[in-house]
Amino acid sequence: MTQTYDVAIIGAGVVGCAIARRLTLDGARVVVLEKGADILDGASKANSAILHTGFDAPEGSVELACIQEGHREYETLRAGMNLPLDRCGALVLAWTKEQEARLPALIAHARANGVDDVVPLGRAEVLALEPNLNSTLRAGFRVPGESLVDPWSAPHGYLLHALLNGADLERSCEVQGGTFDGDRWTLATSKGPVAARHVVNAAGLYGDRIDQMLLGEAHFTIRPRKGQFVVYDKRAARLARHILLPVPTDKTKGIVVCRTIWGNLLVGPTAEDQDDRETAALDAPTLKMLDAKGAEILPALADEEVTTIYAGLRPASEFKDYQLRTHEGRNMITVGGIRSTGLSAALGLAAHVGRTLAGEYQALPDPTIPRMAMLAEDQTRDWQLPGNDGVLCHCEKVTFREARAALTGPLAPQSFAGFKRRTRATMGRCQGFYCGQAVQDLLDSEGPGHD
Amino acid sequence: MTEFDVIIIGAGPAGLSAATELKRLGVARVLVLERERDAGGIPRHCLHSPYGMREWHRVMFGPAYARRLVDEAREAGAEIRCQTTVTALRPGGEVEVSSPDGVHILTGRAVLLATGARETPRAARLVGGTKPGGVMNTATLQGFATFSGGLPFKRPVIVGTELVSFSALVTCLTHGARPSAMIESGARPTARAVMALAPRLMGVPLRFGTTITAIHGRTRVEAVTLDTPEGAQDIQCDGVVFTGGFRPENALLRNSPLAVDAGSLGPRIDQYGRLSDPAYFAAGNVLHAIETAGWCWNEGRRVARTIDAALRGALPPLGSTLITAKADTDAIKFALPQVLSASDPSVAPAFDRMQLRLSRAYRGDIVMGSTTHRVESRPERRILLPLPRVTEPGP
Numbered sequence: 080m081t082q083t084y085d086v087a088i089i090g091a092g093v094v095g096c097a098i099a100r101r102l103t104l105d106g107a108r109v110v111v112l113e114k115g116a117d118i119l120d121g122a123s124k125a126n127s128a129i130l131h132t133g134f135d136a137p138e139g140s141v142e143l144a145c146i147q148e149g150h151r152e153y154e155t156l157r158a159g160m161n162l163p164l165d166r167c168g169a170l171v172l173a174w175t176k177e178q179e180a181r182l183p184a185l186i187a188h189a190r191a192n193g194v195d196d197v198v199p200l201g202r203a204e205v206l207a208l209e210p211n212l213n214s215t216l217r218a219g220f221r222v223p224g225e226s227l228v229d230p231w232s233a234p235h236g237y238l239l240h241a242l243l244n245g246a247d248l249e250r251s252c253e254v255q256g257g258t259f260d261g262d263r264w265t266l267a268t269s270k271g272p273v274a275a276r277h278v279v280n281a282a283g284l285y286g287d288r289i290d291q292m293l294l295g296e297a298h299f300t301i302r303p304r305k306g307q308f309v310v311y312d313k314r315a316a317r318l319a320r321h322i323l324l325p326v327p328t329d330k331t332k333g334i335v336v337c338r339t340i341w342g343n344l345l346v347g348p349t350a351e352d353q354d355d356r357e358t359a360a361l362d363a364p365t366l367k368m369l370d371a372k373g374a375e376i377l378p379a380l381a382d383e384e385v386t387t388i389y390a391g392l393r394p395a396s397e398f399k400d401y402q403l404r405t406h407e408g409r410n411m412i413t414v415g416g417i418r419s420t421g422l423s424a425a426l427g428l429a430a431h432v433g434r435t436l437a438g439e440y441q442a443l444p445d446p447t448i449p450r451m452a453m454l455a456e457d458q459t460r461d462w463q464l465p466g467n468d469g470v471l472c473h474c475e476k477v478t479f480r481e482a483r484a485a486l487t488g489p490l491a492p493q494s495f496a497g498f499k500r501r502t503r504a505t506m507g508r509c510q511g512f513y514c515g516q517a518v519q520d521l522l523d524s525e526g527p528g529h530d
Numbered sequence: 531m532t533e534f535d536v537i538i539i540g541a542g543p544a545g546l547s548a549a550t551e552l553k554r555l556g557v558a559r560v561l562v563l564e565r566e567r568d569a570g571g572i573p574r575h576c577l578h579s580p581y582g583m584r585e586w587h588r589v590m591f592g593p594a595y596a597r598r599l600v601d602e603a604r605e606a607g608a609e610i611r612c613q614t615t616v617t618a619l620r621p622g623g624e625v626e627v628s629s630p631d632g633v634h635i636l637t638g639r640a641v642l643l644a645t646g647a648r649e650t651p652r653a654a655r656l657v658g659g660t661k662p663g664g665v666m667n668t669a670t671l672q673g674f675a676t677f678s679g680g681l682p683f684k685r686p687v688i689v690g691t692e693l694v695s696f697s698a699l700v701t702c703l704t705h706g707a708r709p710s711a712m713i714e715s716g717a718r719p720t721a722r723a724v725m726a727l728a729p730r731l732m733g734v735p736l737r738f739g740t741t742i743t744a745i746h747g748r749t750r751v752e753a754v755t756l757d758t759p760e761g762a763q764d765i766q767c768d769g770v771v772f773t774g775g776f777r778p779e780n781a782l783l784r785n786s787p788l789a790v791d792a793g794s795l796g797p798r799i800d801q802y803g804r805l806s807d808p809a810y811f812a813a814g815n816v817l818h819a820i821e822t823a824g825w826c827w828n829e830g831r832r833v834a835r836t837i838d839a840a841l842r843g844a845l846p847p848l849g850s851t852l853i854t855a856k857a858d859t860d861a862i863k864f865a866l867p868q869v870l871s872a873s874d875p876s877v878a879p880a881f882d883r884m885q886l887r888l889s890r891a892y893r894g895d896i897v898m899g900s901t902t903h904r905v906e907s908r909p910e911r912r913i914l915l916p917l918p919r920v921t922e923p924g925p
C-alpha cells in the first residue's frame with residue numbers, strides 16, 4: 080500500500096464508472112476496484128440501452144431526479160466523447176380497453192414529472208407513425224425524448240475519462256473487507272490492501288453485501304430481477320422507428336420492442352425474480368414467448384432471423400426507489416438498488432455523489448477528453464474510411480484497425496466478452512461462424528486471450 | 531467508378547470456378563471480390579476431406595483444394611481482390627465495396643452472387659442457459675483446427691447429424707478431442723445411414739430423439755441439459771458444436787431490390803441462374819443451403835457460360851413464368867429455378883433440372899405445372915426432377 084486515495088469506488092458498473100469520472104474531474108484521486116476480469120460484468124452487461132426521460136418514474140423520487148440530470152449531462156458530453164444518441168422517441172401503446180383507460184393518468188404523470196412534450200395519439204395516428212404495428216392496437220402516446228444509446232461505449236467513455244485524468248483502475252480486485260479508523264478506510268482486496276479517505280459502494284448486485292461487510296448492516300436487500308431478450312437481425316430494424324412500450328405494470332416497464340444503436344431490433348426484457356446474483360440463465364420457453372410476443376406487436380417480425388439472445392440481472396431491492404445514502408461519520412456513500420434505469424441515471428447519480436463531497440477537492444482545469452469508437456449503424460463507421468486495415472468481423476463490419484485500437488490503452492479489455500463489448504466482433508448474425516477463429520487468434524496474439 | 535465485364539462476389543468454389551470458366555471463354559475483365567484475407571471460401575478453413583472428387587477425381591483436403599481453385603482462376607487471368615467486402619447491391623450491376631481504402635463503387639456488366647451459406651448458430655436455435663466460451667458452429671471448429679493448431683475443448687457435444695456434423699466429429703477425433711455425445715432430434719440421422727455408424731465405431735455415443743435445452747458454465751462450458759426420450763438429463767462437457775441448419779449468406783441480397791425466394795432464402799433465379807435484375811446471376815450455396823463443394827463448383831462453371839451468353843447478347847430475355855412445386859403437405863422447403871425464361875437451343879440452361887429440398891420426410895406426389903412426379907425422400911437430401919415444360923401465364 081503506497082498511497083492513500085481520496086476515494087475508492089467499489090464496482091465498475093455504469094454507476095461506478097460515472098462516479099469515477101465525476102470525482103476525478105472534480106479533482107479527487109480516485110481508484111476503482113472491480114472484482115470482474117473486466118468492467119461492466121455485472122448488471123451493466125445487459126440492458127435495453129434506452130436513455131430514459133423519467134416520464135414514468137415515481138413522482139418526486141431520487142430516481143426521477145437522477146434520470147433527468149443524467150440524461151441532460153449525456154446530451155452535453157456526448158459530442159465531445161463521440162458517444163451516439165438516437166432521439167427516436169417512444170410510443171406507449173394500449174392494446175386493451177383497460178390499458179387505454181390508463182393512458183390519461185400516465186400522460187398526466189409524465190407532465191407532472193416535467194416531461195411536458197408527450198403527445199396523445201389515436202389509433203390511426205399511431206399506425207401512421209408505425210405502419211408495421213399490429214393494427215389491433217387502440218391508442219397511445221408519444222414521448223419524444225426517449226432515446227437509444229450504446230450501453231457500453233458510454234460507461235467505457237466515463238471510466239476512460241477518469242483514467243486519462245489520473246484515476247486508477249484495479250480489475251480482478253475483489254473487496255473482501257475493510258476497516259475505518261475515523262479518518263481513512265483500509266480495504267482488504269484480493270490484490271492486497273487499498274487505502275482511501277472515502278469509499279463509494281457502487282457494487283450493484285452486491286451493494287447490500289458491501290454495506291453489510293463494511294458497516295455491519297445494510298438498510299436494503301438486493302433481489303435480483305432477471306430480464307431476457309431476443310435480438311433480431313439488422314433487417315428487422317426497418318420495422319420500427321420508435322421504442323415501442325406497453326402500458327407499464329407496478330412491477331415492470333413490460334416487454335419493449337426497439338431498435339438498438341447498432342441497427343438491430345430487440346424484444347424484451349422479462350422480469351423474473353431470483354436469488355442467484357451471478358447467473359442470468361436463458362430458457363427456451365421464455366425466449367419462444369418473447370419471439371411470439373414480438374411477432375404479436377410487429378407481425379412482420381415473424382419472418383426475421385434471430386441474431387442473439389441474452390439476459391441481465393437488475394439490482395432491484397425491496398424498495399421502489401434508489402438506495403442512496405451517505406453514512407455520516409463513516410466516510411462512506413452507498414449508491415445501491417439502481418435497478419432498471421441505471422444507464423440513464425448514472426451521470427445524475429455521479430453528480431449527486433460529487434455534490435456530497437463538494438468542497439473537498441479542486442476541479443481539474445483542463446481535463447483530457449477521450450474520443451470513443453463510433454459503432455452506431457447510422458453514423459460513419461470505420462469500414463467506410465481509408466486505412467481501416469480490412470474487415471475482421473463481417474456481420475458487424477468491425478475493422479482490424481478498430482479491433483487493434485480497442486486492444487490498447489488504459490482500458491484495454493481483459494476478457495473475450497470485454498473485447499466484444501468494445502468492438503461488437505462476433506456479435507452479428509453469424510455469431511462467429513466466419514470470424515470466430517480469426518477474432519480468437521487476434522486476441523491470443525495481441526490481446527488478453529480467452530476468458 | 532471502374533467497369534468490369536463480370537464482378538464475382540465470393541471466392542469460394544462457385545465463384546472461383548465461374549471466374550476460371552469466364553476467362554476460358556474469353557471474357558476480358560473478370561474480378562473476384564472476397565472479404566476474407568485469402569481466397570478459397572469455406573474449404574480453405576476445412577482441414578478434412580473429401581474435396582475434389584467431381585473436379586479432379588481425387589480426394590483432397592480443404593486447404594489444398596481451395597489453393598488449387600485459386601491458382602486455376604489466377605492462371606486463367608481472373609483478378610482476385612481479397613479483404614474487399616461487398617456492402618450493397620444496386621440496380622444494373624453496381625456494387626458498393628469496402629476495402630482497406632474505404633468505400634467505393636464498382637460496376638460489372640454482369641455480377642455473380644456466390645456468397646455461400648452458413649450454419650445456424652446457437653442463439654437462433656433459442657437454446658437456453660448461459661453464454662460461456664466454447665460454443666460454436668462447425669466452420670469455426672474447422673478454423674481452429676486449420677489455423678490455430680488446436681481446438682478450444684476436449685469433450686464437446688456435437689448437435690446434429692448432417693454430413694457436416696460428421697466432419698465435426700472427425701476433426702475433433704483427429705485433433706485431440708473426444709466428443710462426449712452426438713445428438714439428433716429426429717429418430718434417424720439426417721445424413722446417410724452409413725455415417726451413423728461412424729460415431730459408434732469411434733466410441734462416441736449417438737443419441738436420437740434428443741435435443742439440447744440449456745448450456746451451463748460461466749466462462750467455459752461445464753455441462754449441457756439434454757431433453758431425451760428418458761427425460762431431462764445433464765451431461766458434462768466443455769464445448770458445444772452446433773452443426774448444420776444451413777442458410778444462405780443472404781444479408782446483402784435481402785437488403786437489395788433483388789427478389790428473394792421465401793423457401794430457400796436465396797435469390798430467385800431462372801434456368802440461366804439469372805436474378806430478378808438481369809445484370810445479376812447466382813451460383814453455389816447462396817442458392818441452396820447446402821450442397822457439396824463439387825456441386826457448387828459445377829454450378830459456377832455452368833452459370834459462367836450463361837453469363838458469357840448474356841454478355842454477347844445471346845441470352846433469351848428474362849421471363850416471368852413462376853414455377854411452383856406443390857406437395858400434399860408443406861414438406862417442400864424450396865425448389866429452384868423459380869422462374870422459367872424462354873429457352874434457346876443455342877444456350878444450354880445452367881440449371882437443366884429442378885433442384886428440390888424437403889424440410890421433412892415425404893412420400894407422395896409433387897406437382898409442377900402439368901407434370902406430376904412420385905417422390906420419396908428424407909429431409910435435406912438433393913432431389914432432381916426434370917424442368918417442367920409448362921409455360922404457365924406469369925403473375
Ligand SMILES: Cc1cc2nc3c(=O)[nH]c(=O)nc-3n(C[C@H](O)[C@H](O)[C@H](O)COP(=O)(O)OP(=O)(O)OC[C@H]3O[C@@H](n4cnc5c(N)ncnc54)[C@H](O)[C@@H]3O)c2cc1C
Nearest residue numbers: 090092094114121122123127129254283306420421422423
Ligand atoms: C434487463 C435489463 C434492462 C435494463 N434496461 C435499461 C435501460 O433501458 N435503460 C437504463 O437506463 N437502464 C436499464 N437497466 C438498468 C441498468 O442496466 C442498471 O441499473 C445498471 O447497470 C446498474 O449498474 P450498477 O453500476 O449499479 O451495477 P453493476 O453493473 O452490477 O456494477 C457493480 C459492479 O460491482 C462489482 N462488484 C460487486 N461486488 C464487488 C466487490 N466485492 N469487489 C469489487 N467489485 C465488486 C461487480 O462485479 C459489478 O461490475 C436495465 C437492466 C436490466 C437487467
Ligand SMILES: Cc1cc2nc3c(=O)[nH]c(=O)nc-3n(C[C@H](O)[C@H](O)[C@H](O)COP(=O)(O)OP(=O)(O)OC[C@H]3O[C@@H](n4cnc5c(N)ncnc54)[C@H](O)[C@@H]3O)c2cc1C
Nearest residue numbers: 540542543544565571572580615616645646814815822823
Ligand atoms: C464445416 C463445413 C464442412 C464441409 N465439408 C465439406 C466436404 O468435406 N466436402 C464437400 O464437398 N463440401 C463440404 N462442405 C460444403 C462446401 O464447403 C461448400 O459447399 C462450398 O464451399 C460452397 O461453395 P460456395 O462457393 O457456394 O460458398 P463458400 O465456400 O461459402 O464461399 C463464399 C465466399 O463468399 C465470401 N463472401 C460472402 N459474402 C461476401 C461479401 N459480401 N463480399 C465479399 N465476399 C463475400 C465468403 O467470405 C466466402 O469466401 C462443408 C461445409 C462446411 C461449412
